[in-house]
Amino acid sequence: MNTKIQEKILNPNFIQNTFPLNVKELSENNPYRAMNFINGIWKCASNYLEILDPLNGDKFILVPNNLTEDEINEYRDAAKQCPKSGLHNPLKNPDRYNLYGEVFHRASFLLGLPQVEDYFVHLIQRVAPKSDIQARGEVKVTQRFLMNFSGDQCRFLTRSFNVSGDTQGQQSSGYRFPYGHVAIIAPFNFPLEIPALQMLGALLAGNRLTIKGDQRVSVVLEMFLRLLHLAGLPPTDCDLIHCDGPQMESLLKRTNFRLLQFTGSSGIAERLCNVMNGKIKIEDAGFDWKILGPDVIEFDYVAYQSDQDAYAFSGQKCSAQSILFAHKNWVQAGILDKIKLLAEQRSLKNLTICPILTWNNQRIQAHLDKLVAIQGAKVLFGGKPINEQHQIPECYGSYLPTAVYIPLQQIKENFELVTTEVFGPFQVVTEYENEDHVIEILENIPHNLTAGVVSNDIRFVQKILANTINGVTYAGIKARTTGAPQNHWFGPCGDPRGTGIGSPEAIIQTWTTHREIIMDIGTTPKNLTQS
Structure with missing residues (x-):
C-alpha cells in the first residue's frame, strides 16, 4: 500500500480529512454544499438547489443547480479533449491498464476499512433512507467489484483474440476499444453501487467520463470520487456534474458524447435515446x-x-x-x-x-x-x-x-x-x-x-x-427478484440498447466496442489478375 495513503489512514482525523461532508453533523444548521468536479478541479457553482432530508424535511444539502452557459460549456470542452480512441486502448498507453489495476486495489482496501464502510453506509442512509443491511450491501458489492478488477484483471478483461489468415504474414486480431468521451446518468435508488460500478467499468476500459447522479443523492457519488482520487485515480479522467435533468440534456446535445449509459425510468430512457440518436445503453425500470x-x-x-x-x-x-x-x-x-x-x-x-x-x-x-x-x-x-x-x-x-x-x-x-x-x-x-x-x-x-x-x-x-x-x-425454490450480488450479470433482455452491470461481460458489452485489425505483411503474389 502507498506510504502516503498509510500515513493518512493512521491519522485520527482520516475520515474528516478525506470527506468534507460530515454525516453526523449534517443538518439544516450545518448543510453540505456539494461541489462539481471538472478537468481535475473541484468547483463551487453559481446557483444551488436545497435538498430536503427525507426523514425530517431539513434543508440539509445544497447541490449545484441552474448552471450557467459557461459552466455547462466547461464540461463540453473538457469532454472533447478526449480522442475517439480513448485515453488508453490495447495499442495506446497500455500502462494505464496496470494503473487502474493498482487504483482499484487501493480503493478496494480503503472501502473495506471499517470506518470508511460505515461512513458510506450512514451517508447512503441519510440521503436515501434504507435499512443498515440494504445500505451496507451497496458498499460491500462496490468494494468486492473493486477487488475483482484489481491487479491484472483490467487488461485481462479487455484481452484481444487472433485468427490466422489465408496467406503467409496475414492474420486478423479482434480488439476491445473504448468509445472515447462518454457519459453516465445514474439513479437515486442506489446512490453508490450503480454509479460506482458503471463508472469503474467505463474508466478501466479507457473512456473519459462525465457522470451525473440524481441531485437528491449525488453527494454519495461525490464522496466516492474523492475516495478514488486518494487511491490514485487520474483527476482528469472523470468529471462529476451536479445538475438537473434538462441541463444534463442540454450538455448531451452540445457535446456529442460517443455513448450515454442511462439507468432510470423507461420514459426518460426513450427521450434520451432520441437526444443521443440511439447512442445509448439502457438499464431501465421493469414491471x-x-x-x-x-x-x-x-x-x-x-x-x-x-x-x-x-x-x-x-x-x-x-x-x-x-x-x-x-x-x-x-x-x-x-x-x-x-x-x-x-x-x-x-x-x-x-x-x-x-x-x-x-x-x-x-x-x-x-x-x-x-x-x-x-x-x-x-x-x-x-x-x-x-x-x-x-x-x-x-x-x-x-x-x-x-x-x-x-x-x-x-x-x-x-x-x-x-x-x-x-x-x-x-x-x-x-x-x-x-x-x-x-x-x-x-x-x-x-x-x-x-x-x-x-x-x-x-x-x-x-x-x-x-x-x-x-x-x-x-x-428454483429460493428464486428472488432483488438482491443481485456482484457475481453475475444484471440487466434487461430483449432490447438492443439494453446494458448490464457488475460482470466482465457487462463491462465488455457496455464500455467497449469491437475493432478488427488485419495484418498483411507477407510476400506479395505474382501474376495478378484484375477482377
Whole structure:
C-alpha cells in the first residue's frame, strides 16, 4: 500500500480529512454544499438547489443547480479533449491498464476499512433512507467489484483474440476499444453501487467520463470520487456534474458524447435515446414478476423472500417484485396471509419502511383507487399511509407495504393499468391454475429486467424459462427478484440498447466496442489478375 495513503489512514482525523461532508453533523444548521468536479478541479457553482432530508424535511444539502452557459460549456470542452480512441486502448498507453489495476486495489482496501464502510453506509442512509443491511450491501458489492478488477484483471478483461489468415504474414486480431468521451446518468435508488460500478467499468476500459447522479443523492457519488482520487485515480479522467435533468440534456446535445449509459425510468430512457440518436445503453425500470409454481415447499422462506422482493427499501428498486402470480396451491396454503404478516412487521424505526423519493402518497393513492375499481379487485393489506409518527415531508411518500389482488381474467382487459410500475412498496397479486394464461400475460409486458420462478418442479421451471426473456431470471425454490450480488450479470433482455452491470461481460458489452485489425505483411503474389 502507498506510504502516503498509510500515513493518512493512521491519522485520527482520516475520515474528516478525506470527506468534507460530515454525516453526523449534517443538518439544516450545518448543510453540505456539494461541489462539481471538472478537468481535475473541484468547483463551487453559481446557483444551488436545497435538498430536503427525507426523514425530517431539513434543508440539509445544497447541490449545484441552474448552471450557467459557461459552466455547462466547461464540461463540453473538457469532454472533447478526449480522442475517439480513448485515453488508453490495447495499442495506446497500455500502462494505464496496470494503473487502474493498482487504483482499484487501493480503493478496494480503503472501502473495506471499517470506518470508511460505515461512513458510506450512514451517508447512503441519510440521503436515501434504507435499512443498515440494504445500505451496507451497496458498499460491500462496490468494494468486492473493486477487488475483482484489481491487479491484472483490467487488461485481462479487455484481452484481444487472433485468427490466422489465408496467406503467409496475414492474420486478423479482434480488439476491445473504448468509445472515447462518454457519459453516465445514474439513479437515486442506489446512490453508490450503480454509479460506482458503471463508472469503474467505463474508466478501466479507457473512456473519459462525465457522470451525473440524481441531485437528491449525488453527494454519495461525490464522496466516492474523492475516495478514488486518494487511491490514485487520474483527476482528469472523470468529471462529476451536479445538475438537473434538462441541463444534463442540454450538455448531451452540445457535446456529442460517443455513448450515454442511462439507468432510470423507461420514459426518460426513450427521450434520451432520441437526444443521443440511439447512442445509448439502457438499464431501465421493469414491471418485474414472480411466479410461485405448483409445488408448495419451504413455505416460510418463500414468504420471507416475497416480502423482501416487494418491500425492502420500500420497493424502490428496478428489480422489485411488481406482480406475484401465486398458484392456487400456494394460496390455499396461506402464503398471502404469511406475506401480510411479514409486511406488517416492517417499521420506520429500523428503516424496513422508508420514505419514498419519487411517488408521494397522493400519487400512490390515486393509482390504488383505479386498481380497486376493477371488478373483483381488493386490497389484501396496506393501502394507506404509514401510521407511525414521522416527519417525512409531503413531497416524498410515506406509505405502508401494499398488495392489491386483481383476478387473473381481469388483467388482460386492464393491462396497461395493472402493469404500471409503482416505484414504492406496492405489488399486484393474482392467483392462477394454468401457467399458459400467465405466460400469455408475460408475453405482453414490455420491459424484461428481473423475474423469479419459484419452484423445484423442473418441468414447470423449464416451461416458464423457455417462454420468457427477462435478463436476470432467478429459478428454483429460493428464486428472488432483488438482491443481485456482484457475481453475475444484471440487466434487461430483449432490447438492443439494453446494458448490464457488475460482470466482465457487462463491462465488455457496455464500455467497449469491437475493432478488427488485419495484418498483411507477407510476400506479395505474382501474376495478378484484375477482377
